[in-house]
Amino acid sequence: MRLPAPLVLSALLAGPACAADYLVLVGPGQTFNPAELTIAAGDRVTFRNSGGTHNVKANDNSFRCANGCDGDGQGGDGAAANNIWHFSRVFASAGTIGYYCETHGTPSNGMRGTIVVLPSTPVELQSFEID
Numbered sequence: 001m002r003l004p005a006p007l008v009l010s011a012l013l014a015g016p017a018c019a020a021d022y023l024v025l026v027g028p029g030q031t032f033n034p035a036e037l038t039i040a041a042g043d044r045v046t047f048r049n050s051g052g053t054h055n056v057k058a059n060d061n062s063f064r065c066a067n068g069c070d071g072d073g074q075g076g077d078g079a080a081a082n083n084i085w086h087f088s089r090v091f092a093s094a095g096t097i098g099y100y101c102e103t104h105g106t107p108s109n110g111m112r113g114t115i116v117v118l119p120s121t122p123v124e125l126q127s128f129e130i131d
């Protein structure tokens with residue numbers, strides 16, 4: 001059977017290592033929702049302000065974002081802001097990333113969250129022997 005070309009292409013692109021998208025709501029109130037999120041390396045998380053003056057700063061200073069991110073090369077500004085901002089970040093490496101809102105939290109208290117990044121599942125290559 002001959003499949004239409006676009007269908008063959010999408011079947012090749014869809015593998016077990018597909019990245020997923022997640023959403024973390026920032027507020028309303030002084031919470032991240034979900035505050036704890038487990039993803040796989042390569043997945044993308046979008047943070048979206050749902051009300052209040054907030055930002056998202058990594059405990060290890062690897063990012064500081066609100067209306068874009070500091071140092072993103074596009075004029076991003078990570079200072080806390082009360083507009084309905086959103087930004088996305090791909091977490092490429094496994095590890096545990098703590099973050100907090102500078103207005104309402106610290107790394108250990110208040111408005112904070114954690115993202116656990118698990119190693120991505122490697123694509124298994126199979127070989128066949130023909131007798």
Ligand SMILES: [Cu+2]
Pocket residue numbers: 030052053054055101102103104105111
């Ligand atoms: Cu806040």
